Amino acid sequence: MRHGMFWTAAGLILLLGCLARPMPVTIVADGQRRTLYTRAATVQEALAQAGISLGDLDRVSPPETARITPGMVITVTRITQTLEVQEIPIPFPRQILKDARLAPGETRLIRRGEPGIEHVTIRITWADGRPIERHEVHRERLRDPVPEIVAVSLLGEVASMPVSGTVVFLARRDAWRIVGETTRIVRLTNLGDLDGRIFALSPDGSFLLFSRAPLTSTRTVLNTLWGVNLRTDPPRPQPVGLENVLWLEWSPREDRVAFTTGESSPGPPGWRAHNDLWIGRWENARIEARRVLTPTAGGPYGWWGMAWAWSPDGRRLAFGRTDGIGMLDLESLKATTLLTFPVYETRSAWAWVPALSWSPNGRYLAALVHGPPRSGEPPEQSTRFDLWIVAVDDGWARPLVEDVGLWAGILWSPQGLFFGQARQPEAGDASRYDLYWADHDGSDRRRVFPPEGEIGFGGQPDLRWAPDGQGLLVRYQGDLYYLAIPSGQVYRLTVQGDIAAMAWR
Secondary structure (H helix, E strand, C coil), X not given: CHHHHHHHHHHHXXXXXXXXXXXXXXXXXXXXXXXXXXXXXXXXXXXXHCCXXXXXXXXXXXXXXXXXXXXXXXXXXXXXXXXXXXXXXXXXXXXXXXXXXXXXXXXXXXXXXECEEEEEEEEEEEECCEEEEEEEEEEEEEECCECEEEEEECCCCECCCECCCCEEEEECCEEEEECCECCCEEECCCCCCEEEEEEEECXXXXXXXXXXXCCCCCCCCCCEEEEEECCCCCCCCEEEEEECEEXXXXXXXXXXXXXXXXXXXXXXXXXEECCCEEEEEEECCEEEEEEEECCCCCCCCCCCCCEEEECXXXXXXXXXXXXXXXXXXXXXXXXXXXXXXXXXXXXXXXXXXXXXXXXXXXXXXXXXXXXXXXXXXXXXXXXXXXXXXXXXXXXXXXXXECCCCXXXXXXXXXXXXXXXXXXXHHHCCCCCEEEEEEXXXXXXXXXXXXXXXXXXXXXXXXXXXXXXXXXXXXEECCEEEEEECCCCCEEECCCCCCEEEEEEC
């Protein structure tokens, strides 16, 4: 027992002697390399003994908590960070306008382009005085680029081609029709007071409903509803017995229309919506209607009104308010909320409501949805808008395409989804838009209109699917264009320059 105690004590003395003996370590720091004999237990203690202090970003190898071993090399890397602000020019785009007054090959500069300016703040990380990392921390646009606008001749570009079905359009406050072939355009009305609010063609293309502005300024009458039978020769406009109509569309069943009403208002925007709903029967060129929804406040910005869209089977109506999307069953008159989101705060005399489009089978609804904030702004001030798909019967919804802009517009065709895409989504109310196509699940997305280099849409794209399923009618810069599917070939059909509405059945 005594021998064991003796050897244990001897071992302890030997161990303490080893620990007390100074060990050589090499320290590399601040451009110097030196050897230090130390009794320190850790790297941190050795650095303190050498009088080397560390900054918050400095790196040490091995770590400060590592145990000291003989011959260890300790490396201190000094890390600093600086901010650098760069002024970056933003190239200006070139936009092309077509002008029938110019001779073939002639061009005219309408507006000179100016580059924009962005300030970009870069954080640079330095290791022992050498840059090792650059990271953008802030980007601020000081000036938007001003597009260069060049006018070119459009002579020789108007296509002469047959047109199936019935194409009508509104220009110079009257209704016009393309009869069989694009070069045959006839006037349907000679009234000069169509206000463009209602311009709806029956599903069989036989009757056009349109709204007329009141003959004199009045606080009670917003407009009157008229129609013209396209099967009579000559067609004669006639009143249909309705007034103060804000929205109207034919049912796919053809014998009914749905519409909402409002009243004239002295201040902007010039009307106040009732947020009601009427269903009317079309009989003998008259509409006999019953009110199925009584007037309501309509939620935030309710004075603007709501968006509506018939289901393909004519049994339901989807609706869009400033704060959500829903569906109304016309048999039970039961309304169901499908999706909600924060209202978009315009701080002006207009309101944003979602664009809506049904899938051809009536199972899904494509909708434009007010998205989440980009950074720290309140949800009501977010400038992000996303394209969503809603399964109306299965109870699920998900985004398809993010950040398309608030005037994106949607058309769900048998060939896929057509929608607008803002060139500057963060400024979607002022941005130009391009027309994109995507598969029904949002994949295979590609730009289809306008041709490269031309100015984009100045708002929500106006689109109509061809009755024969072979193309798309587009209203662009006051004229009609035909986009062939799937070739993508674009044909200009008119040189009016002032077309304000259209329909194709």
